[in-house]
Amino acid sequence: TQLLEQSPQFLSIQEGENLTVYCNSSSVFSSLQWYRQEPGEGPVLLVTVVTGGEVKKLKRLTFQFGDARKDSSLHITAAQPGDTGLYLCAGATGNQFYFGTGTSLTVIP
Amino acid sequence: NAGVTQTPKFQVLKTGQSMTLQCAQDMNHEYMSWYRQDPGMGLRLIHYSVGAGITDQGEVPNGYNVSRSTTEDFPLRLLSAAPSQTSVYFCASKRTPRAGNSPLHFGNGTRLTVT
Numbered sequence: 515t516q517l518l519e520q521s522p523q524f525l526s527i528q529e530g531e532n533l534t535v536y537c538n539s540s541s542v543f544s545s546l547q548w549y550r551q552e553p554g555e556g557p558v559l560l561v562t563v564v565t566g567g568e569v570k571k572l573k574r575l576t577f578q579f580g581d582a583r584k585d586s587s588l589h590i591t592a593a594q595p596g597d598t599g600l601y602l603c604a605g606a607t608g609n610q611f612y613f614g615t616g617t618s619l620t621v622i623p
Numbered sequence: 624n625a626g627v628t629q630t631p632k633f634q635v636l637k638t639g640q641s642m643t644l645q646c647a648q649d650m651n652h653e654y655m656s657w658y659r660q661d662p663g664m665g666l667r668l669i670h671y672s673v674g675a676g677i678t679d680q681g682e683v684p685n686g687y688n689v690s691r692s693t694t695e696d697f698p699l700r701l702l703s704a705a706p707s708q709t710s711v712y713f714c715a716s717k718r719t720p721r722a723g724n725s726p727l728h729f730g731n732g733t734r735l736t737v738t
Contacts, residue, residue, distance in 0.1 A: 523663065547726065556627075556713050556729025557666070602665060604727070609673055609720040610681060611727060613658070613666035 517541050518605055518614035526620045527593055535588045535617045537603035544606050546579055546586045551600040551616075593621045625649050629714050629730035636704040636737045644699040644733050646714030652728070654717040655697040656681070657689065659710040660732075666713065672697055673720040704737045711735070 518539045527533055537546070545564045549557035561570050563579035563586065570577045574597075576589040586603055598621050603614040630645045648655065656671035668681030672691040686708060688700040697716075701708060711734050715727040 518665070520665070549727075555731055556715070557727075558729070559726035562726070604666075609654070609671065609679070610668060611656070611717075612668065612682070615663060615665040 517612045518603055520601075520603060520614040520617050522617060523615065524618050524620075526622065529594060529621055529623050530592050533590050533593060533619070535590075535601055535619075537586045537588075537614050539584050539605060541605065541607065542583050544583075546583070546606070547604045547611075548577055548586070548588055549602045549604060549613075551602060557600075557602055590619075593619075595621045595623050597621050627714055627716055627728050627730040629712075629733050631733060632731070633734050634736070636701075636735065638704060638706060638737060640704050641700070641702050642704065644701075644712055644714075644735070646697045646699070646730060647695050648697075648714075648716040648728070649695065650716065650718070650728065651694060652716035652718050653694070654720040655691065656715050656717075656727070657687070657697070657699045658713045658715065659683065659708075660713060661710050669699065669712075701735075704735075706737045709735060709737045 521536045547562045548560045551557040561577045566581045566583045568579045574591045578587050601617045627648045653674050657669040658666040660666050667683045670689040672678045711732045713732050714730045718725045
């Protein structure tokens with residue numbers, strides 16, 4: 515059972531465009547994290563959100579945690595080729611960390 | 624500071640063979656875990672440990688065994704490999720098991736093919 519569903523699964527956009535990735539679940543999480551993964555490497559943490567409704571910004575990336583702590587979104591403004599990668603959300607419940615299905619982003623120069 | 628080290632990077636097994644994937648961390652992290660990554664499935668938790676001597680099952684534990692005799696090491700054993708276990712395996716560690724803001728630190732993965 516996949517607790518976290520991400521959409522879209524694949525996204526290919528031109529440099530300079532904006533995009534939003536969604537991470538949805540029917541479960542409540544105590545915190546939610548977003549990771550980015552490059553080919554041949556393990557995921558690397560981008561941000562953690564803990565409070566329902568919380569918004570965090572990391573340069574051109576904006577992360578939001580849903581009010582009910584069941585979902586999250588990642589918005590990228592003016593995407594650049596360096597943003598290309600696999601984006602994964604991860605929810606914490608108890609001692610287990612569940613990952614989403616992933617969104618593969620390609621930004622074309 | 625090496626972080627999380629996984630060996631080997633690549634492995635090919637025949638059906639029925641056994642092997643151990645090694646994972647070591649030098650950050651004195653309490654929490655360690657194993658994930659498998661398959662296309663379209665994201666990362667799925669196999670087993671995890673909240674400290675030396677303590678292990679528990681994740682989402683997809685069947686066919687895998689783990690042990691945690693030291694804080695540093697968390698090996699994953701495949702007792703009788705099956706083609707369905709073809710995947711990329713990641714080991715990850717965390718300072719404490721509790722949620723909060725601390726990140727999971729990942730190794731660079733082991734790509735396993737079972738023929």
